[in-house]
Amino acid sequence: MIAQYRKQFNASFSEEKYRKLILALQKGYTKIPFRVAETPVFIPASLKEQLVAAGEDIINLIKGPDFIASTQNAIPVQWNVPGENSHPHFLTFDFGVCKDEQGKLTPKLIEMQGFPSLYGFQAVLGKAYKSTFKLPENLTPYFGGMDEGEYIDLLKKVIVGPNQPHEVALMDLDAPNQKTAIDFFMTQALLGIKILSLTDIFKEGNELFYREGEQKIRLRRIYNRLIFDEIAGQIGLFKESFDPRAELDIEWITHPNWFYRISKYTMPFLKSRFVPETIFLNTLKSTPPDLENYVLKPLFSFAGMGVIIDVKASDIHGIPDPENWILQKKVAYEPVVQAPDGGVKVEIRLMYLWPEGEAPRLCINLARLSRGKMIGVRYNQDFDWVGGTIGLMEQ
Structure with a gap:
């Protein structure tokens, strides 16, 4: 441009x-x-x-x-x-x-x-x-006069903080095989943190650990890359690992609720x-006459999944959970x-x-x-x- x-x-x-x-x-x-x-x-x-x-x-x-x-x-x-x-x-x-x-x-x-x-x-x-x-x-x-060194220092401050890098893990479901795994490996090279899949982590009491050979290492922070919606049908994995909804002595970077x-x-x-212009579908008082200028999006999805580009009135009326959708001007x-x-x-x-x-x-x-x-x-x-x-x- x-x-x-x-x-x-x-x-x-x-x-x-x-x-x-x-x-x-x-x-x-x-x-x-x-x-x-x-x-x-x-x-x-x-x-x-x-x-x-x-x-x-x-x-x-x-x-x-x-x-x-x-x-x-x-x-x-x-x-x-x-x-x-x-x-x-x-x-x-x-x-x-x-x-x-x-x-x-x-x-x-x-x-x-x-x-x-x-x-x-x-x-x-x-x-x-x-x-x-x-x-x-x-x-x-970079923005605001930042350079590469300052950026990496800030990234380390946010993700690692006062901990040792081996006490911090980037976590995803099957981390080494995710589509964005190259970002995981580059982050590890920059910060020295661990890359762990969900099932690499286990709980004792309210503390989380992983194994490095014969050594048991306690985790202080999880750099969370796991989207919980993705494992809605696989929560049996929690029995092999830990349930993130339990009271745990762990710091989330960033906390999943966000x-x-x-x-x-x-x-x-x-x-x-x-x-x-964006409106919750369950608050829509009347269907806009120019629906060709709108897009219908599910609230809880990612990477464009479930989005309806060419919206029809029947699409709007057929949504069973309108509180979980938005109608947005294209x-x-x-x-x-x-x-x-x-x-x-x-x-x-x-x-x-x-x-x-x-x-x-x-x-x-x-x-x-x-x-x-x-x-x-x-x-x-x-x-x-x-x-x-x-x-x-x-x-």
Whole structure:
């Protein structure tokens, strides 16, 4: 979107450089199972300023005195975990890049989460693009004057804290085989923490442990990457491991309840020029006559699962649990990234870290390029110049 960088990048692009990028990212880790885009996104200063402002609007709501009470119903009864802390350690906000009435670029909120994203992978990805494609040194994926060293120090402060790295584990259901495992391995390389599957952990009393050879090691913190909804039909695994809903002497980074509090559930409470009109389906008084301008989303899903793009009245009336759905005004993505054969739509994820006792800090970003009907790798498998990438900004 910064014309001079786009022109230079496209002119010097080659498939050989792209192959080198992928090889550099995978070296020493694992094969990347999702598509990495051919190009970064060059974010202009005007759009960067609006993204920062849009994020602040959301954070002001989250920090408000009524937020905990207003989102209490977001947490499913069966997944309400004890020991919730006062704020999440991670915030991620996804914005589609659109154009306003004056034809200027503007962000519109699509999704939000109080849950970790690819905090390790994105740091490596930004550096790999710059190195492979010989991009100018003044381009950065970081916000607020932050550099790589400061970012990693803050990531360590949030995830490891005062503990020893071996006392902290990144946990998922089958961690080494997750689609995002490369991020897990990169995070481990940056911070020295363990990577454990749920069943690698066992409970004695109210304490959690894992084994390293013959040694039993106590866990102090869990860097949680497990989405509990994914294991709703597999809770028998808790008998082999531990039940996270029990009273445990463990610190969650971030606490599982925040996955539900900061989600699509939050969007109807937001009033901002950067947020499309959103309403809980069970509060809908009448069906809009222009349903083609709306999208129907389940509250508790991820990666676009269950979303109804072409909404019909019968879809709305056929929902058996309208309290778990939202109706949202469609966002018109603008194809603003110029590939060699035309425009590509882009979504930018702002990624925050929120240390205990401090303010949340916007650190880095993730971007996704799309030519398909929806943003996301699964919807763009037959295209090139699409997939996961990162936004670079002038310092």
